[in-house]
Amino acid sequence: MTDRVWQYIEAHKDNLLEDLKASCRLPSISGQAEDLESMALWLKHRLQQAGCKVELWPVDGGPPIVWGTTGGGDRSILSYSHYDVQPPDPLDLWETPPFEPTVRDGKLYARGAADDKGDLLARIQAVEIYQALYGQLPLQVKFFVEGEEEIGSPNLDPVAARHAGELRSDGCLWESGEFDSNERYTIYLGVKGIQYVELRARGAKHDLHSAYAPVAPNPAWRLVQALNALKAADDTITIDGFNEHVRAVTPQEEAFLDSIPYDGDALKRNWGIDAFINNMDDREALRAFLYAPTCTICGIRSGFIDEGQKTVLPSEASVKIDFRLVPDLQPALVLELLRAHLDRRGFDDIEIVPRSACPASRSRPDADIVQTVIETVEHVYGHEPVVFPSHGGSGPMYPLVQGLDMDGVTVGVGYAGTNMHAPNENIRLDDYFQNIVFLVELFRRFARN
């Protein structure tokens, strides 16, 4: 079956590429309302062209979600993508302009080529090619395309709640799988959650001459003391009750570590460090990267921070912390534990300002969608994929996947040199077309399961 798809692609390569380029020409930069609106309308039209029933779901103060459904039958796949792209700065580092898609050496260079227009157009074209070759799709494909991913998807929760019935499917294809640097196709079954907070300490109502330090409270010292109550020297998070909610790593999760390539030495070289925290070996480091929650000082600030010296007693101090969360460690729980922990130690004067939050999402490795993707990768790409049970980072997966009792997996067109969020973002055209073949085959297999 894949041969017929390859033949079709060969015969229509120019059109398929031109279609992808057209999507990349639209400068749908994150936060640019007018351009995002144009992109949403282009996409509405494009999905209609592919035979979808399309709706624009309004979003509070943001660009709409484009919702397109097609196909039939009992089984369904939810496809998550986004049509906003990262700002292209710094422009002078691009070899060709970010919104003039250009092919060089078999690669398409453009902002959004991988993240996420490549992923999306491959899926739309796969639907069309399936229909062209075999008639009606044997399963329902539901395109959910948002315009706020690059600013943290602040509106997914209410949308998922409002449209839960339409969204719920037999599996979800998330954005952003890729070939790793060893040319192995890589998929992710989940992401960590996040709870970002700012902690603030206050002293006098204005900065004081530091001669008053013997008598006037110093919020910078206060914050240092409060922070010190959150972590031990061995990097253990010491918030009361926190670690009780961290699931032990299961034998199945442990087994994943065997199959994930991890070159600790290369990481250390790149980062210019001698050792991982606590001198962990590669396996321990990978286990922590995938399964450990974190409490990270992302930024801290108080008083005089410029070059030189100033003898000042600061009036306030603040720290930004991100907690990366594992399943069961819900964001609200973390806020509650943090508040209680600080209060219990007399730090009730430390203000906690909650910022963005999203629970972890981790799909079951034996879920249909996961197993079908793995089998289809083996069939189309000719090798077992590298399966990450979770990404070390976070993403807005929860509201659309685990939050709807679904399982999902990332599938994408990128590779190790894609330059995500950087100048000269690009994809290899062969990867793009192979992803279409993969998707057509996936539709066939998943419909039958």
Place this chain on the structure above:
Amino acid sequence: MTDRVWQYIEAHKDNLLEDLKASCRLPSISGQAEDLESMALWLKHRLQQAGCKVELWPVDGGPPIVWGTTGGGDRSILSYSHYDVQPPDPLDLWETPPFEPTVRDGKLYARGAADDKGDLLARIQAVEIYQALYGQLPLQVKFFVEGEEEIGSPNLDPVAARHAGELRSDGCLWESGEFDSNERYTIYLGVKGIQYVELRARGAKHDLHSAYAPVAPNPAWRLVQALNALKAADDTITIDGFNEHVRAVTPQEEAFLDSIPYDGDALKRNWGIDAFINNMDDREALRAFLYAPTCTICGIRSGFIDEGQKTVLPSEASVKIDFRLVPDLQPALVLELLRAHLDRRGFDDIEIVPRSACPASRSRPDADIVQTVIETVEHVYGHEPVVFPSHGGSGPMYPLVQGLDMDGVTVGVGYAGTNMHAPNENIRLDDYFQNIVFLVELFRRFARN
């Protein structure tokens, strides 16, 4: 005797004031090489006019020190002043231009009117008036006037070493005494020392995505842990050996607390705080302010410090700390104790960058110069001065006073509304002229002792 001086002043008021104004017209703003050079030359001429032998002592990369000596006899006074002034910004808050000296309501408004041209011109004029009324000065007066006070007097150490023999006198008059808000004349017998340091922690060679927090070291956490080793929750400095070098407060020092007015409630109100550190009462607070060393976080910085949120693992963290020092706690000793303390706790990766340093200087309350100033204040001002055994802040007093085995005391023309370092700096003309009377009387008394 003071009557004759008052009569002389009455008769020459316009000239005396015009002379002071002339000095304030020169915009000798700190760091402005050309204007400072002009000011030094003006001053050289002015001191020569007063009968001084004048030298310009060159200073490495800075404006010269103006050295003028006059008078005779066995006893001598060293007068410390500076001819640089603070930048006048923000200019729009001045009611009249900072370098157009203007009299309003019996006050002279000008940048430098108090700090430090008023102090200096009063002393030059006192020398002249003494000579006009009584002939040759009965003691040697040595004017030491530097042009780098407002940038921390970075060149006093080598100058003091090179000219120790000429500088050493029977007492020193420092700059900057004043009437307090209760109209009591206030003098200081010393200042705290300072050792300013920057501590730095380093992680990866560039910022990382915070997803790597489970494995990559975070210098912000590292710095928090190192800082936590320096102070206890009750504000005690916990650096090994540090407190051993803090002299116990003597009964004499304790007695000073009885005579220094201290309105703790007013301070707390001004600062918007409910209590001093450890809920100290006023006497405890004053004792700490005068006699306790400090270890103050003046600024701390790491990672993302702007509004909003960014999930970043910082590559470096730094903190600026000022140690205010008491006698015996020499700056070099503090650096040594700090390094050993951190090393002993495994923080040998924390870099210590020493910034400016100066030992404390505290004169003996029973020194001739101190006692003579106190008696002369009582005689001329009609009340006992408020005597601070030390200022809570620091200043470059050590190289010229305690460092030369001398004693000294501050004497100045300011008052509580002088607006030092602020717009609308001003002095009351009555205070200025009374200070001249005081100085003439002081010369007479100190020569006799």
